[in-house]
Amino acid sequence: xxxxxxxxxxxxxxxxxxxxxxxxxxxxxxxxxxxxxxxxxxxxxxxxxxxxxxxxxxxxxxxxxxxxxxxxxxxxxxxxxxxxxxxxxxxxxxxxxxxxxxxxxxxxxxxxxxxxxxxxxxxxxxxxxxxxxxxxxxxxxxxxxxxxxxxxxxxxxxxxxxxxxxxxxxxxxxxxxxxxxxxxxxxxxxxxxxxxxxxxxxxxxxxxxxxxxxxxxxxxxxxxxxxxxxxxxxxxxxxxxxxxxxxxxxxxxxxxxxxxxxxxxxxxxxxxxxxxxxxxxxx
Ligand code: ATR
Numbered sequence: 001x002x003x004x005x006x007x008x009x010x011x012x013x014x015x016x017x018x019x020x021x022x023x024x025x026x027x028x029x030x031x032x033x034x035x036x037x038x039x040x041x042x043x044x045x046x047x048x049x050x051x052x053x054x055x056x057x058x059x060x061x062x063x064x065x066x067x068x069x070x071x072x073x074x075x076x077x078x079x080x081x082x083x084x085x086x087x088x089x090x091x092x093x094x095x096x097x098x099x100x101x102x103x104x105x106x107x108x109x110x111x112x113x114x115x116x117x118x119x120x121x122x123x124x125x126x127x128x129x130x131x132x133x134x135x136x137x138x139x140x141x142x143x144x145x146x147x148x149x150x151x152x153x154x155x156x157x158x159x160x161x162x163x164x165x166x167x168x169x170x171x172x173x174x175x176x177x178x179x180x181x182x183x184x185x186x187x188x189x190x191x192x193x194x195x196x197x198x199x200x201x202x203x204x205x206x207x208x209x210x211x212x213x214x215x216x217x218x219x220x221x222x223x224x225x226x227x228x229x230x231x232x233x234x235x236x237x238x239x240x241x242x243x244x245x246x247x248x249x250x251x252x253x254x255x256x257x258x259x260x261x262x263x264x265x266x267x268x269x270x271x272x273x274x275x276x277x278x279x280x281x282x283x
Contacts, residue, residue, distance in 0.1 A: 009040040013064060014263065017056055018071035021045045025277060026069050029256045032276065033268035041066075041264070053077045061100050067263040068098040069256070075109075075139065082107030091173070092143040097259040108262055111140075112147030114255025115196070115224065115248075120151075122250050122274070125194060125220045127151035133192045134158045135208050135233075136199035137165040137181065140224060144198065145169070149177035153194075159184050161199075161208065184209045191216040195237070197223040202231035210236065220244040224251060228281050249281065250274050 016026040022045070030043040048056045053074045060068065070078040075094035079085070082095055082105040089095050095107035119125040132153045134141055137160035148156060158181035160166035166181030173179050193216050201208050202225040215221075221237030226247040230238070237245045253274045261267050 011040045011042050012066040013060075014041055014043045014067045014069075015046045015060060015065065016043075016069040016071060017046045017048045017053070017060075017074060019048055019050060019073060021047045021071070024071065025252065026071075026256060029253055029273060029277070030260060032273050033257065033260045036272075037260075037264070037266045037268050039264050039266060048074065054081055057081060057098070057105070061103075061105070066100055067259070068100070069259055070096050070098065075143075078107060081105065088112060088146045091146040091176075094139055094143050096143075096255065097262055099262055108259075109143055110255040110258035110262070111251070112144040113258050114251045114253075115144045115222075116147045116151065117254040117258070118246075118248075118250035119194070119220070119222065122254070122271070123220070123244060123246060125244065127153050127194065129154050130193035131190060131216075132156045133187065133195045133214070135195070135197045135201075135210075136160060137162070137169045138198070138200070140200075141198040142169060142172075144196070144224075145173050145179075146176065148196075149173060149179065153177065155179075155188075157181065157188060157192075159187050159208070187211060187214070189213075191219075193219055195219065195221045195242075197221075197225070197231070197233045202227075202233055205232060207232040207236055212240065215240050215242055217241075218243045220246070222246045222248070224248040226252065226281070249277055253277065 024045050034041045078095035084106045086108040089107050089109040092109040097108040099106040156179045158166040163183035170179045170181030219242045221242040223231045223233045226249040234245050253270050257270050
């Protein structure tokens with residue numbers, strides 16, 4: 001593997017750390033980015049035992065590693081461990097990207113910008129001036145709020161099974177835009193332009209209780225999960241005539257592209273990588 005990407009330059013080490021990690025698509029994505037941009041990198045997946053995260057990062061840095069992606073369940077621990085944070089990481093309360101420079105660990109969070117780029121650039125979905133409904137108030141929802149609000153939506157409502165968590169999350173971000181939150185029964189009686197599912201419901205084959213009259217005529221529905229088959233929320237969106245019904249595969253590749261850019265200062269092209277992953281998913 002090292003030979004393939006050695007364009008006459010020293011190979012820099014990167015990795016994704018998580019638990020579980022064996023199904024991570026990050027090594028394939030970053031290897032495709034490296035081929036495409038002729039960057040000499042080696043990107044591996046590292047399984048980290050619960051309780052062993054700090055040690056694992058220390059070992060990786062000590063052997064000259066240049067950068068890490070961090071996934072479940074270590075994103076909050078990574079936030080605590082880093083020595084510097086970007087504004088979006090600060091607000092997300094979670095770090096999914098670490099850039100290592102000497103004894104400095106710079107922490108960023110590219111999940112939200114990954115979502116926003118997939119919506120706006122790949123799918124031409126406008127967010128400015130729109131009514132957005134975000135389902136879920138866990139780590140995944142928190143991670144995307146700052147970049148979503150940066151687009152100046154007209155309103156953003158967070159709906160969650162446990163209403164108080166949505167209210168608390170909305171109040172944490174109240175300085176950043178017109179944001180409120182509550183239970184599904186508290187969703188304002190208005191039409192939404194963009195509905196994003198950041199709950200874990202799709203993983204369980206479940207669908208949060210959404211009113212039938214939720215969607216605007218040209219609504220876009222986005223599930224941050226992805227799978228070979230449409231999720232229950234995507235099926236609901238199709239039944240309710242959403243104009244665009246999307247899963248989170250593009251977000252996965254876009255967040256990776258932003259991490260790659262942070263490390264290498266080169267923007268990889270994402271369209272062909274998304275298409276390749278989509279084909280593999282459908283096999
Ligand atoms: P993540 O890091 O993926 O966001 P999390 O922090 O555990 O994971 O949050 C999971 C989110 O999915 C929560 O908003 C959760 O709702 P609660 O806060 O009420 O637990 C939501 N969720 C999980 N299963 C759900 C289901 N079957 N229906 C609706 N919401 C669900």
